Amino acid sequence: xxxxxxxLKNSDCIFIIGCNPAENHPISFKxxxxxxxxxxxxxxxDPRYTxxxxxxxxxxxxxxxxxIAFLGGMINYALQHDLIHKEYxxxxxxxxxxxxxxxxxxxxxxxxxxxxxxxxxxxxxxYELDGAGNPKTDPSMKDPRCVYQLLKKHYSRxxxxxxxxxxxxxxxxxxxxxxxxxxxxxxDKAGTILYAMGITQSTHxxxxxxxxxxxxxxxxxxxxxxGGVNALRGESNVQGSTDYGLLFHLLPGYLKxxxxxxxxxxxxxxxxxxxxxxxxxxxxxxxxxxxITSLLKAWYGDxxxxxxxxCYSYLPKRMGSYAYGKIMxxxxxxxxxxxVCMGMNPAMGGPDSGAARDALGKLKWLVTVDLWExxxxxxxxxxxxxxKDIQTEVFMLPAASSVEKEGSISNSGRxxxxxxxxxxxVGDSKSDLWIIDQFYKRVSALYKKDKGTFPEPITKLSWNYxxxxxxxxxxxxxxxxxxxxxxxxxxxxxxxxxFKAGDQVPMFKYLADDGSTVAGCWIYxxxxxxxxxxxxxRDASDPTGLGMFPKWSWCxxxxxxxxxxxxxxxxxxxxxxxxxxxxxxxxxxxKWVGDVPDGPWPxxxxxxxGKYPFIMLPEGHARLYALDLKDGPFPEHYEPMESPVKNQxxxxxxxxxxxxxxxxxxxxxxxxxxxxTYRMTEHWQAGAMTRSLxxxxxxxxxxxxxxxxxxxxEKGIKKGDKVRVVTVRGTxxxxxxxxARLKPLHVEGKLVEQVGMPWHFGYAGMVTGDSANVLxxxxxxxxxxxxxxxxxxxxxxxGGRKG
Amino acid sequence: xxxxxxxxxxxxxxxxxxxxxxxxxxxxxxxAPETRIKGVKSSTTxxxxxxxxxxxxxxxxxxxxxxxxxxxxHPINEGALCxxxxxxxxxxxxxxxxQKVMYRAPGSDKFVEKSWDWALDRISQRMKETxxxxxxxxxxxxxxxxxxxxxxxxxxxxxxxxxxxNEECYLWTKFSRAMGIGQLEHQARL
Numbered sequence: 001x002x003x004x005x006x007x008l009k010n011s012d013c014i015f016i017i018g019c020n021p022a023e024n025h026p027i028s029f030k031x032x033x034x035x036x037x038x039x040x041x042x043x044x045x046d047p048r049y050t051x052x053x054x055x056x057x058x059x060x061x062x063x064x065x066x067x068i069a070f071l072g073g074m075i076n077y078a079l080q081h082d083l084i085h086k087e088y089x090x091x092x093x094x095x096x097x098x099x100x101x102x103x104x105x106x107x108x109x110x111x112x113x114x115x116x117x118x119x120x121x122x123x124x125x126x127y128e129l130d131g132a133g134n135p136k137t138d139p140s141m142k143d144p145r146c147v148y149q150l151l152k153k154h155y156s157r158x159x160x161x162x163x164x165x166x167x168x169x170x171x172x173x174x175x176x177x178x179x180x181x182x183x184x185x186x187x188d189k190a191g192t193i194l195y196a197m198g199i200t201q202s203t204h205x206x207x208x209x210x211x212x213x214x215x216x217x218x219x220x221x222x223x224x225x226x227g228g229v230n231a232l233r234g235e236s237n238v239q240g241s242t243d244y245g246l247l248f249h250l251l252p253g254y255l256k257x258x259x260x261x262x263x264x265x266x267x268x269x270x271x272x273x274x275x276x277x278x279x280x281x282x283x284x285x286x287x288x289x290x291x292i293t294s295l296l297k298a299w300y301g302d303x304x305x306x307x308x309x310x311c312y313s314y315l316p317k318r319m320g321s322y323a324y325g326k327i328m329x330x331x332x333x334x335x336x337x338x339x340v341c342m343g344m345n346p347a348m349g350g351p352d353s354g355a356a357r358d359a360l361g362k363l364k365w366l367v368t369v370d371l372w373e374x375x376x377x378x379x380x381x382x383x384x385x386x387x388k389d390i391q392t393e394v395f396m397l398p399a400a401s402s403v404e405k406e407g408s409i410s411n412s413g414r415x416x417x418x419x420x421x422x423x424x425x426v427g428d429s430k431s432d433l434w435i436i437d438q439f440y441k442r443v444s445a446l447y448k449k450d451k452g453t454f455p456e457p458i459t460k461l462s463w464n465y466x467x468x469x470x471x472x473x474x475x476x477x478x479x480x481x482x483x484x485x486x487x488x489x490x491x492x493x494x495x496x497x498x499f500k501a502g503d504q505v506p507m508f509k510y511l512a513d514d515g516s517t518v519a520g521c522w523i524y525x526x527x528x529x530x531x532x533x534x535x536x537x538r539d540a541s542d543p544t545g546l547g548m549f550p551k552w553s554w555c556x557x558x559x560x561x562x563x564x565x566x567x568x569x570x571x572x573x574x575x576x577x578x579x580x581x582x583x584x585x586x587x588x589x590x591k592w593v594g595d596v597p598d599g600p601w602p603x604x605x606x607x608x609x610g611k612y613p614f615i616m617l618p619e620g621h622a623r624l625y626a627l628d629l630k631d632g633p634f635p636e637h638y639e640p641m642e643s644p645v646k647n648q649x650x651x652x653x654x655x656x657x658x659x660x661x662x663x664x665x666x667x668x669x670x671x672x673x674x675x676x677t678y679r680m681t682e683h684w685q686a687g688a689m690t691r692s693l694x695x696x697x698x699x700x701x702x703x704x705x706x707x708x709x710x711x712x713x714e715k716g717i718k719k720g721d722k723v724r725v726v727t728v729r730g731t732x733x734x735x736x737x738x739x740a741r742l743k744p745l746h747v748e749g750k751l752v753e754q755v756g757m758p759w760h761f762g763y764a765g766m767v768t769g770d771s772a773n774v775l776x777x778x779x780x781x782x783x784x785x786x787x788x789x790x791x792x793x794x795x796x797x798x799g800g801r802k803g
Numbered sequence: 804x805x806x807x808x809x810x811x812x813x814x815x816x817x818x819x820x821x822x823x824x825x826x827x828x829x830x831x832x833x834x835a836p837e838t839r840i841k842g843v844k845s846s847t848t849x850x851x852x853x854x855x856x857x858x859x860x861x862x863x864x865x866x867x868x869x870x871x872x873x874x875x876x877h878p879i880n881e882g883a884l885c886x887x888x889x890x891x892x893x894x895x896x897x898x899x900x901x902q903k904v905m906y907r908a909p910g911s912d913k914f915v916e917k918s919w920d921w922a923l924d925r926i927s928q929r930m931k932e933t934x935x936x937x938x939x940x941x942x943x944x945x946x947x948x949x950x951x952x953x954x955x956x957x958x959x960x961x962x963x964x965x966x967x968x969n970e971e972c973y974l975w976t977k978f979s980r981a982m983g984i985g986q987l988e989h990q991a992r993l
Contacts, residue, residue, distance in 0.1 A: 005855055005879050026885035027855045201993075233854035237972070238991055241964035244972035246989040252976055257985075260944060260951040299977055316955040316983045319942050324992040327960045336986075337933045337958040342975060344963030349993050365929045369963075371900055380907060387912040393929075395922050396914065398901035401894050402851040403861050403868060407968030409849055411856025411879075416969060420846040422861040423868055423895070427902025428919065432971040438919075440978050442927035452931060453938040454954060454983075461981045476970040520973055538847070540878045549878045682886050684852050685990075689966075693893040699886065766899060786992060 002563045003192065003228035004413025004555070006547035009034035010226030010580055013184050013191040015177075016044045018067060018198025018208070019232045022051035024679050025412075028232070029055070031547075035226070043177045045070060045169075046198070047676060048706070048756055049741040060177045062167040063745050063752065064676045065202055065640035065791035069649075071211035072637060073163035074178050076155040078218050083182040085220025088576070090139060091604070092567050092613050093217045093622040095148040098128045098136040103145070103633075105154060108650025110632045118659050125633045127619075133277045135619060147625040151214075154634045157649060166637065166648055168745030168752065185219040187576040190226030196234060198678075201789040203658045205781035207635035210626060214635070217622045223567030223598075223613065225546050225580040233412040235685065236402075240410035243556065244521055248322035251315075252480075252521035255292055258312075260319040265312040268292065274618040281620035282599050282611045290511045294519035298479055301462030306515055314457035323785035324350060325778055332359035340367040342432060343399065347375035347382075348686035348762050351776040351787040352663065354730045357382060365393040369435055371401055372688045375762040375771070382763050399432055400425035407433065407473050408527075408535045410556070416527055417553040418536035434470040437463075474533070478504060481528035482511065482519025504529045507558060523556045534559070546580060548595055560596040566604070566613035567622075573603030631657035631782040640791035641779045642666050644674060645748050657782040664777050664792075665728040671793035673711070673753045675727065677772045683760035691765035703761035703769025704735040707796065711753040712738040715798055722800040725755060725775060727792060732770035733801040755796050759789070770801075847874055851894070851966065852887040855879060859891060868895040933958045934982060960986035 008014065008031035021028045032055075036042060044056040045067075053059045062070050078084050089095045102124050104111040112124030127135035128145070141148040160178075164171045184191030193216060199208040213222070213229045221227035233239050245252040255272070262268035273288040296310035304310040320326075328350060330336055339346075339360070347357050360366060360379045368377040373396070375382070380390040404425040410416045425431065440463055447455035465471030482505040490497045490510055497510075508525035511517045519525050527534050539551035548561040555561055562568070565582045569575050573585025573592075583594040585603045592600075604610040612620025625633045638655045639647045641664050647653050654660065665671060682700040683690040690696045705725055707717065717723055719738040724731055734757065744751045761769030775794060780787045843864050848871075850857045858877025862870040871892040875882035894900075904922045905914040937958025941950045961979045964972045979987045 025853050025855050027857050027880045027883055027888075030881070030883060235965035235990055236849070236851045236854055236856070237967060237969065238965035238989075239854060240969040241967060241972045241989055242991045244964070244969060245976050246964040246972060246979075246987060247991060248985060248987055251980070252973065257980075260942060260953050263951065299981070313952070313954065315980055316985045317951065317953040318955075318985050319944065319951070319953060322960075322986045322988070324962075324988045327986045327988060331960070335957075336960055337937065338929055339959060340961045340963075342961070342963030342971075343966035344989060346962060349990065364933075365926075367926055371894070373899075373901065381912065388910050391909040393909050394907040394914075395926055396901065396905040396907070397922065398903060401900075403848050403871070403891070403895050405968070407970045409851075409856070409968055411849075412854035413856070415856055417849045417856055417858075419848045419968070420861075422844075422846045422848065422863050423866055426895075426900050428904060429901060430919070432967050433974065436971060436974045436978055438923050439927060439930070440974075440981075442923055443930050443982070446927055446931045450931075453935045454940070457954070457981045457983060461977070471974070473968075473970050476973060480970065480973050520977070524969075538876070540876060542878075547878070552878055684887055689852065689894065690887060690890075692897060692899040693890045695890045695893055696886065784992070 001228060001230040001413045002222060003230055004415065004561060005411070006031055006549065007225060007562065008032050008192065009038070010190060010546055011035045011040050011192045012189045012226065013041045013043065013181055015181050015191060015193045016042065016052050016056070017070070017193065017195055017212070019194050019196035020046065020050040020052045020678065021194060021232060022055055023681050024196070024234065025232050026681055041180050043180055045177065047754060049743070058173065058176045058180055060169050060173040061743065061745065062169050063747055064674055064754070065643070066167040066637065067199055067202070067208045068204060068211050068635045069158065069163050069166040069637040070169065071215055072155050072158035072635065073160060073174070074181060074215055075211070075218060076158040077178045078182045078185060078215070079152050079155065081182070083185040084218045085185050085187060087570070088220035088567065089148070089218055090141060091571060093624050094619060095146065095151070095624055096137040096139050096141050097147050097619070097621070097625070098138060098143055098145050099147060099150060099625065100126050100128045101145065103150070108636060108638070108647070108652030109656060113656060118657055119630065120632070120657065122628060125627060151624055151634065162648065165748060168747040182219065184221060187220065188579065190224050190577065190580065191219055191221045192227050192230055194230050194232055196232045198790055200781070200786050202791070203641050203655045203779060203781060203788050204631065204635070204638055205786050206629060206783035207631060210629070211635040214624050217624055220576065222622065223562065223564035223582070224577065225562065225582050228562070231412065234679070237409035239412055239414060240416070243410060243523060248318060252295060253291055253523045255288065255295065258315050258317045260317045262317065265292070265309045268312065276618040278620065280604070280610060280612055281618060282601070282615040283618045283620070284615045289513040291519070291522040293513045293515060294482055294511045294517045294522060297485065297515055297518040298482070298520040299462060300460055303460040303462070304515065310515060311460065321785065325780060325785055325787065328356055328359055331362055334362045337364040338366070339363050341376055342369045345374045345376045345686040345688060347379050348771055348773060351773055351778045351789065352729050353771050353773040355778070361390045361392055363392045365395070367395045367397065369397045369399050369432060370688060371399055372692055373764045374688045375686065375764045378764055397435060398427060398429035399435070400429045404429070405431035405433065408477065413555070415553045415555045416524070416535040418533060431470060433473060437465070437471045477528045477533065479518065480520040480524050481505065482517055482525050484517055486516055488516055506530070526558050527554050527556070544594060546582070558596050560598065562595055564598060564613060565595050566598045569603060571603060571605040629783055631655055640788055641777060642791070642793040644668055644672065644752050644793065648748065655782050658779065661777065661779045663729055664779060666793060671727060671795050673755050673794055673796060675725065675755050675757070675775060675792045675794035677757055677759045677776065677789050679760065680758050683758065685760070687760040687762055687765060691760070691767050694766070697767040701767045702735050704737045704757070705796070706737045706739050706742050706756040708742045708744055708753060709738055709740060710744055712736070715796060717798050721798055723796055723798055724801055725757070725794050725796050727775040727794045729777065730774040731801060732772065732774050734770060755794055843869070850884070850888045850891065857884060857888055859884070859888065868892065871895065930959070930982065938983060954983055955985045956983035959984065960988070963989050965990040
């Protein structure tokens with residue numbers, strides 16, 4: 001989230017698309033209702049009439065996987081009716097930037113596409129540069145090759161009739177939603193967009209998110225109270241686990257993991273440090289060398305020196321993708337010996353679970369660390385297999401629960417909050433911290449004793465977390481924050497700051513690229529300072545009344561509660577909305593008041609030191625037109641990989657940058673209905689944390705599928721009947737729930753039915769059931785590879801698995 | 804933040820916890836809650852389910868969790884919880900929780916109980932064997948036909964982290980990359 005949960009109360013219009021907060025983030029609705037009490041409107045766009053929809057002012061049904069059409073129509077409406085926040089768009093986004101003459105878009109395809117490789121040449125989409133090397137701009141936004149005009153042209157095809165024919169949305173509901181939301185383009189109005197997996201789990205998921213962000217840019221809704229682009233994250237610390245780089249392409253703090261041709265630290269820095277020639281651009285990623293060097297110092301300590309490139313060569317280098325789906329594919333072919341799962345359940349959580357479960361049987365060894373038996377840890381005795389046929393050695397390690405250990409987790413609003421150990425872990429269970437520490441210490445001891453291949457990255461690792469039975473979590477948190485390794489004097493404007501070796505670094509602007517600072521995750525610098533553990537703070541004071549709670553826990557970056565907040569003010573630092581000022585420039589005292597601003601500089605209008613608001617981009621302006629996505633500078637509607645209809649906007653049926661995988665079928669004679677998966681309040685994710693709790697198991701004891709009254713009638717299915725749902729991947733059995741909440745959609749002149757189902761059930765735990773992900777396809781987003789769980793084709797028949 | 808009963812009664816922030824526990828103001832009550840809260844400690848926690856980050860109070864006695872409820876002083880949830888958060892008590896007290904290290908040999912039809920020492924030694928041997936056997940020092944880039952140093956372990960993958968604490972995620976990343984793991988992924992990719 002650019003904003004945070006309590007900030008929802010500041011919104012004039014809350015647009016919920018691709019998430020269901022009343023169901024899946026129930027307490028967030030406390031703040032949505034607060035906004036409603038203040039006159040705010042709630043719009044819900046969803047294939048189903050959800051619990052959130054039941055609370056909304058406007059409900060607009062849309063077909064799964066057609067979000068870009070829906071949002072593109074809103075972008076078009078805002079542009080055609082001139083409802084955009086013009087000053088914001090002109091000054092703070094790249095709307096006025098000129099694109100090079102080669103850029104073109106025709107029949108669903110952007111220029112420079114290689115049909116063999118299924119990829120674009122991104123260089124063809126570059127800005128046009130002036131003599132000094134800066135992008136050319138036209139502040140009047142009239143140049144036919146400026147982003148504003150290209151945008152207008154691109155989305156002119158998304159008129160209301162076209163959009164509603166694609167999405168199946170009733171026209172009057174769509175128009176109401178569009179008008180209500182576009183009204184937030186006024187400078188004194190705030191609109192927020194909330195989304196989750198309904199947006200991301202798609203072959204064009206990243207472009208769905210971009211469409212959300214673009215609408216917010218056009219309406220001037222980013223950086224302000226009650227606004228923002230707000231991903232509602234689904235797991236208690238999935239924000240933190242992402243921040244700490246537990247993905248193949250990342251290191252902590254969103255640094256990129258090195259690629260094969262980043263042959264040394266210099267080459268790494270050249271590749272990943274963006275440059276600008278514009279002195280008004282803060283270009284914050286220009287600090288990359290400071291952050292990677294401080295990370296290497298945190299990992300290799302005194303062994304990391306300038307002479308040995310700070311042990312950069314010890315880091316593994318990637319070539320190609322090791323995204324989750326690729327790893328599972330490799331496992332299925334017998335390409336992996338070992339797998340360690342820390343509280344993750346690949347027998348359930350990924351697409352095509354049948355194939356995933358078979359793949360686990362190809363491993364030589366498997367380690368699971370969890371609170372419970374999971375479908376993964378007992379995959380070798382799952383229904384339908386003979387354990388004798390499975391040669392995988394399985395270690396099932398018992399983990400401590402959240403109240404049996406100490407540490408921090410980061411919520412969706414980026415608040416890192418500290419938790420305490422209330423009791424000792426049950427039985428022999430241990431904290432993950434202890435288990436990881438044991439893995440390291442024992443492997444390291446083996447390498448010290450027996451040598452082996454390239455032992456240095458392990459034996460030279462800096463691993464000093466006390467002498468206790470388990471690592472001192474405070475020492476870990478302090479290393480993450482970072483400290484000075486030698487006495488350091490820093491001149492910061494008119495101040496001279498003295499630090500001793502070992503002092504905690506107060507802010508990441510003091511991190512250095514010469515090896516004099518350590519920081520395990522630069523965005524968390526400031527979380528554990530000389531003033532102590534900031535994440536443990538419990539002062540609920542609210543000086544602005546906007547609910548920012550600056551002294552409650554700690555929020556990355558630099559305790560900034562609303563990011564991009566420099567975009568909430570005019571160029572001279574006056575808030576666009578004086579009633580809800582996030583920050584404001586005090587010209588007399590020459591300082592900002594309110595939230596921690598996005599950088600210390602004076603407002604953009606200051607000729608000498610002013611900076612553009614979007615400090616993480618080298619051009620300092622938010623990108624209505626993207627330069628670095630694999631599937632286009634503008635989001636374009638394509639059909640999901642399995643779809644019951646033809647793409648009406650172009651002859652390109654699917655995202656051209658996604659290869660058509662095996663094991664998908666759009667054979668409507670066999671699979672006529674749209675299948676979609678989702679979550680519910682009473683259960684959580686793969687179900688391990690809920691299906692063994694008697695209270696929750698009693699509330700929802702069975703796997704079920706939801707169908708409309710019309711489909712039920714057609715198939716002779718009654719509520720409570722056993723049914724089977726079939727896709728080209730597999731078959732599941734479930735209880736039918738016939739409901740008026742699910743309605744067929746009118747698409748391209750025909751009626752399309754949906755089959756909806758939760759994905760929480762499996763064969764482990766107290767209450768069990770068939771898994772929805774047995775049905776879902778292994779195909780994902782062109783940019784992130786996140787699977788398309790939300791829209792696939794299936795059939796449904798009365799009767800159990802065997803009919 | 805384990806605190807004594809005295810601090811529990813005095814502390815501004817946690818006094819409300821006593822209110823919630825007894826349904827009467829802790830300090831002003833004539834019906835002294837002495838017998839009901841004797842030996843009870845209170846600490847704060849954050850819900851392990853969704854990412855709203857609601858606060859809870861955990862009440863313990865004699866090393867057992869005896870009650871968990873919403874933290875009325877938490878600015879996000881103000882004491883309220885959903886059905887999952889309200890059930891956290893049953894995570895702390897649940898006979899289905901794993902209590903022992905379990906091992907399943909290849910081809911076996913059952914788990915057998917093992918010690919931590921035994922399991923961790925064997926796992927670390929497996930990790931080392933796999934790393935040594937599958938370590939790729941260099942790799943050919945087909946586009947320019949050149950070999951590049953990659954220093955990567957090919958034969959194993961590490962998964963998970965969205966249910967771990969930040970400090971655990973950090974050590975997990977650090978250990979993984981030191982082991983040469985390129986195939987490091989978790990729930991954020993799903």
